[in-house]
Amino acid sequence: MDDDPGLTRLIERELRREGFQTAGVGSGLDATEWLKHHRADLLLLDLKLPDMEGPALIESMVAMGRSVPFIIITGQGDERVAVDMMKRGALDYLVKDVNFIEFVPTVVRRALSQLDKEHRLAAAEADRHRLEQEILHISELEQQRIGRDLHDDLGQQLAGLSIMATMLSRSLASRAAPEVPEATKITELLKKTVAMTRSLARGLHPVAAEPDGLMSALHDLATRM
Template identity: 50%
Template sequence: MRRSILDNNQPGPDILSLPLLVIEDDEGLNRLIRKNLGREGLQVEGVGTGREALAALKDTPDILLLLDLVLPDMTGREILTELAAREIDVPFIIMTGHGDERVAVEMMKLGARDYIIKGTQFIEMLPNIIRRVFCEIGKERKLVAMDAALAQAVENWRATFNAIPDFVSVHDLERRLVRVNKALADHLGVRPEELIGKKCHDVLHNLALPWPTCPLDSALQTRQPATREVNDPHIGIPLQVTCSPMFDIQGELVGVVHVARDISEQKRAAEVIIQSREQYRELYDNAP
C-alpha cells in the first residue's frame, strides 16, 4: 500500500493538507504532476491558463498553488498581482523551466513558498517540498489561532477586571500601580491610565509613606495573602483590603493584587445590631 507524503512525519496539529491547483500549460507535465501527487493521497486539480486559475480560485481560495511562471495568457507575476487586487491570499510554489536568481528573489519577496526549476528530478522532489510547505503553513496557522485566542482571553480578562465593583489594582514590588480597574479609577475621579506608575499610598491615601497597617507590605514580606480593615478619611469609605502576592513561572515574586471592598453597609448593619442590643439591655435593666 502506497504511503502518503505526510506519513514520514509524526502526526500532530502542525501537519495539514490543502488541496492543490497545478497551473501549468504543458498538458502532459500537468497530468504527470497531478497523477504523481494524487498517488500521495492529495486532492489535485489542474488548469492550463491564468484565467482558468483565477476562475478556480474564486470558489476555492484555501488551496496551495503550483504555479508555472510563464503561461500562454498571463505570467505568474500577473496572476499574483490579480490575486492581491482581489484580496485573495493563497500560498504558492513557483515552477519554471529556466532558473533566474533575480526572478527567484522577486518571487520569494512576493511570498513564494519555494522556487523550483523543472529539471530531471523535479517530479520526485515535489512530495518533499509540499510536505515542508504544509508543515510551515500548519505552524503559521496554529500561531495565528493562538494569538487570536490569547487576544480574546486578554479582552475577556479586561472586561471581567473592569466589571468588578470592588477596587482592584495590581502593584509591582515598588508599590507602583501597573493596572487599575474602572471602579477604583471612577472613585478617584480619573482615568485608569492616569494612575499607572504612581505609588499606591500617594494615590489612595495622599501620603508620602505607606499606610501604617498596609496589607500590601505584609504580602510583600511574607509572600502570603493579607487582609486588613482600612479606615482612611481621605478615601471616604471603610474598606476591607486583601493583598495577594503574584509569582512568575519560576516562583519569583513579581507583584501584588490589591482588592479593596467597600464595607460601609456591613459597618452600618453592625452599628444597628449594636444599638439594638444596647436598647434591649437598657429595657431589661429598667424593667420593674
C-alpha cells in the same frame, strides 16, 4: 498550473500518488475562473503562463480577494525572479530540471506543514488574546466589587464612627473633660481614614452614595453598641 499540459499531468499524478487532491489548469484566466468557485490550500504556479506571468496572476487574485499561498515553478536561469517572488509571498520555488518531478511532493508537503504551523500559531495567539480579555474583565469586576464593598460597608461604618467620635468630643469639651485632646485626635484620625477609604473606593469603582446608606450604617452601629 503550468503552460505545458503534459508537465501539469505529470505533477498531478505525482501528487495524487502521495495522497494530495489536485486540479490542473493551463492559463491565468483558467486559474482565476477556477478560484472563483473553488478553494485551494496551495498553488503550484509557473512564472510564465500563456496569457500572463505569475506576478500578474498573484496581483489579480489579491485584487479579487482570493489570495492563495503559492509555490513558484520556474525554468533554469530564472532563479533570481523566483527569489523575488518569494519576497512577494511565495512559500518556496521549484526549478524545472531533470529531477524536478520527484521533488514536488516534498516541497508541497513542507509548504503545507509551514502553513499548518502558522494557522495553529495564529489560533493560539487568538486564544491567548481572548484569555487575556477574559482575565481583564474578571479583574475589573473584582475591582468593582472591592470598591463597592469599601464604599457600602467599610466606608459607611467608618463614617458612622467618625460622626460618633465627633459627638463624643463635643460632649467631652462641653464638660471640660481631660480626655478632650485624645478624643479630638481620634476624631481627626477617623475623618482622615474615611477620606482615604472613599478615595480608594472611587478609584476602584466610582459609585453613587445611596441616600439611606449612612443612616443604615449608623443604625447598625447603634444596634451593635
